[in-house]
Amino acid sequence: MSLPASRLAEGQKALAESLTARLRDLVFENRYSLHPRRLAQLGTELAVSFTRFLQDPAAGDPAARGEAAAREGVGPRSILAVAEAMRGFCRTLFEGDPARMGPALDAAERFCSALLQGFMQMVEALILQDQERLRRALSSALEKQSRDLLVKNHAVNTSINGILLTDLDGKVTWVNASFLSLWGYGSADEVVGMPLADFWAEDERPRAAEVLLSSGGWRGELVARRRDGGPFNVEVSASIIRNEEGAAVGIMTSFVDATERKRLQAQVIQAQKMEALGQLAGGIAHDFNNLLTAIGGYVQLVMERTPRDSRMHKDLVQVQAAVDRGTGLTRQLRFFTRQTAGVRTVISLNDTVRETLEILRHTFPPEIGVRLQLEPALDLVEADPNQLSQVLINLCVNARDAMTEPGQVRRGTLVISTSNAILAEERVGKYCSARPGRYVAVRVKDTGAGIPAEVQDRLFIPFVTTKGMRSGTGLGLAVVYGIVTNHEGFIDVRSAPGLGTEFELMLPRTSRARETAPSAPATGLARGRGTVLVVDDEQQIREIMSRVLVDCGYTVITAGDGAEALDRFGTGAGIDLVVLDLVMPNLGGKECFARLRERRGDVRVLVTTGHTSDGTAREMMQRGAVDIIEKPLDLKEFARAVARHVSAA
Ligand SMILES: Nc1ncnc2c1ncn2[C@@H]1O[C@H](COP(=O)(O)OP(=O)(O)OP(=O)(O)O)[C@@H](O)[C@H]1O
Numbered sequence: 001m002s003l004p005a006s007r008l009a010e011g012q013k014a015l016a017e018s019l020t021a022r023l024r025d026l027v028f029e030n031r032y033s034l035h036p037r038r039l040a041q042l043g044t045e046l047a048v049s050f051t052r053f054l055q056d057p058a059a060g061d062p063a064a065r066g067e068a069a070a071r072e073g074v075g076p077r078s079i080l081a082v083a084e085a086m087r088g089f090c091r092t093l094f095e096g097d098p099a100r101m102g103p104a105l106d107a108a109e110r111f112c113s114a115l116l117q118g119f120m121q122m123v124e125a126l127i128l129q130d131q132e133r134l135r136r137a138l139s140s141a142l143e144k145q146s147r148d149l150l151v152k153n154h155a156v157n158t159s160i161n162g163i164l165l166t167d168l169d170g171k172v173t174w175v176n177a178s179f180l181s182l183w184g185y186g187s188a189d190e191v192v193g194m195p196l197a198d199f200w201a202e203d204e205r206p207r208a209a210e211v212l213l214s215s216g217g218w219r220g221e222l223v224a225r226r227r228d229g230g231p232f233n234v235e236v237s238a239s240i241i242r243n244e245e246g247a248a249v250g251i252m253t254s255f256v257d258a259t260e261r262k263r264l265q266a267q268v269i270q271a272q273k274m275e276a277l278g279q280l281a282g283g284i285a286h287d288f289n290n291l292l293t294a295i296g297g298y299v300q301l302v303m304e305r306t307p308r309d310s311r312m313h314k315d316l317v318q319v320q321a322a323v324d325r326g327t328g329l330t331r332q333l334r335f336f337t338r339q340t341a342g343v344r345t346v347i348s349l350n351d352t353v354r355e356t357l358e359i360l361r362h363t364f365p366p367e368i369g370v371r372l373q374l375e376p377a378l379d380l381v382e383a384d385p386n387q388l389s390q391v392l393i394n395l396c397v398n399a400r401d402a403m404t405e406p407g408q409v410r411r412g413t414l415v416i417s418t419s420n421a422i423l424a425e426e427r428v429g430k431y432c433s434a435r436p437g438r439y440v441a442v443r444v445k446d447t448g449a450g451i452p453a454e455v456q457d458r459l460f461i462p463f464v465t466t467k468g469m470r471s472g473t474g475l476g477l478a479v480v481y482g483i484v485t486n487h488e489g490f491i492d493v494r495s496a497p498g499l500g501t502e503f504e505l506m507l508p509r510t511s512r513a514r515e516t517a518p519s520a521p522a523t524g525l526a527r528g529r530g531t532v533l534v535v536d537d538e539q540q541i542r543e544i545m546s547r548v549l550v551d552c553g554y555t556v557i558t559a560g561d562g563a564e565a566l567d568r569f570g571t572g573a574g575i576d577l578v579v580l581d582l583v584m585p586n587l588g589g590k591e592c593f594a595r596l597r598e599r600r601g602d603v604r605v606l607v608t609t610g611h612t613s614d615g616t617a618r619e620m621m622q623r624g625a626v627d628i629i630e631k632p633l634d635l636k637e638f639a640r641a642v643a644r645h646v647s648a649a
């Protein structure tokens with residue numbers, strides 16, 4: 001189509017303006033907001049493309065223009081207006097030139113239809129694309145939501161907190177698995193619809209209902225009632241559930257079982273109490289021991305010089321007996337305070353049980369049957385047989401007393417059994433806790449009256465007794481406790497009023513083999529010759545020891561503390577033995593021992609101590625002390641030890 005280029009250029013400018021104006025008029029019909037400057041560009045681009053097409057139908061590419069417009073977000077009304085304007089442009093341009101008008105309008109029609117087609121195709125493609133994107137977005141959102149729900153659901157269902165949902169009338173609508181197991185129900189169907197009040201102990205009901213229904217949220221502790229009626233403590237946290245408008249629609253309550261925590265708390269308190277008591281009793285026992293050693297020692301010395309048939313001698317025997325009783329008491333107290341390590345050997349508790357029963361049997365009335373159930377392949381333990389025998393005696397005597405009613409025929413059965421036991425996990429007994437491992441268990445079971453409830457919590461405390469001042473001191477179980485704990489074992493008690501009691505002792509088994517028994521000690525104050533340095537800060541103890549040693553034939557030098565001992569010792573020439581106390585002012589026994597050895601490498605030191613269990617005494621043996629003697633001193637044993645070590649010098 002031959003058109004003068006100048007007219008077309010003119011026309012193109014006017015067309016561009018007209019197209020831009022249409023685009024601007026319909027700017028709000030567009031999919032995206034287009035800047036006015038961009039609209040002017042678009043108008044120009046379309047006008048250029050159209051006029052080119054008019055000149056050469058191979059140029060201008062109307063379909064691509066349509067697609068581009070659609071991509072930019074030009075709306076359908078705008079593109080139609082553009083097409084209309086293009087047709088109008090042709091009509092104006094070729095007005096009065098019918099020969100050109102016809103082909104020009106044809107060309108315009110072709111351009112516009114290609115433009116619109118391109119536009120429509122792109123719009124459809126974009127819609128499809130959009131839909132796909134939306135679908136993907138939606139489906140991934142849905143997927144995430146369902147995953148979230150799944151996770152939440154899982155968390156709620158497997159939570160160790162019991163969770164309970166109720167409506168506003170306090171009727172159960174939903175519970176989780178932990179709730180069911182806490183309260184002892186089998187399935188949610190059993191509880192859905194039940195009133196809240198049914199889950200609480202009688203006197204907690206009004207409080208629970210009020211608490212859970214009134215305030216928006218509440219935390220605290222309540223006594224709950226299990227399905228079987230048994231009470232238990234729960235920590236409660238309740239809150240109102242609201243809908244989107246903020247109206248209350250129900251209540252969510254979560255629960256944690258507080259029984260275990262309470263039990264642990266009680267145990268910690270109990271353990272602390274026993275510890276404090278131990279310290280107190282230990283202090284008293286220590287001072288008392290020293291007094292008794294002094295009194296007893298002097299009494300022995302005076303008795304040696306008093307004619308056996310004199311009145312004085314008889315009185316002294318009474319004093320001696322009282323001292324012995326006192327010593328017995330403090331000895332027991334010291335068991336409780338675990339100051340007595342004893343001599344441990346590898347033993348079978350079956351032997352201890354048999355031997356102890358041999359001693360006890362005749363003190364049991366015939367109406368009380370005694371049965372032994374001993375495990376033949378019982379593991380061995382490392383223990384002091386005398387101490388364990390004491391434990392069994394105390395337990396059996398208690399059992400006998402429990403099966404004895406004053407003025408009535410004595411009846412009942414005592415069963416002592418032994419077995420091997422494996423403790424898989426930490427077991428917290430009522431009074432002490434045990435590490436996992438292999439144990440040997442001894443059970444002493446009676447069919448007696450059972451332990452009164454008010455005594456159960458104080459059972460192992462010294463001087464707790466229900467037997468009255470005359471017949472019981474209340475030290476029996478304190479001693480049991482001390483010895484067993486000292487042997488790294490533990491005790492459990494089961495008792496029901498009227499049905500009887502079972503004490504269970506667990507002692508760690510040893511893999512060591514049995515040793516041969518030591519020979520029995522001889523009797524009589526052993527005599528000897530030599531020089532002994534006696535070091536003790538207690539003047540009375542010092543004197544009694546030197547009196548005994550002088551009487552037995554030794555030369556004695558004394559010192560009141562470690563520093564003085566070093567003075568007296570000098571180079572150690574002529575001193576055959578040093579008797580050394582451990583706890584002293586100025587210079588303690590341990591330090592003093594080290595200095596003595598510096599002065600004389602082969603010095604012989606006999607350690608005396610009231611605390612054999614704190615490890616120091618054992619350490620002294622390792623460092624070369626010749627022996628350890630426990631206080632209160634048994635003078636015969638003391639004299640024997642001195643004689644042995646002086647003669648070995
Ligand atoms: N097997 C048992 N059956 C019932 N009650 C027991 C039993 N063992 C101990 N008890 C109760 O525990 C209390 C304390 O016992 P424990 O052995 O410590 O002292 P005791 O027997 O009263 O006096 P002691 O043993 O010093 O002579 C007893 O008085 C008794 O009330």
Ligand SMILES: [Mg+2]
Binds near residue numbers: 394397398472475
């Ligand atoms: Mg007793």
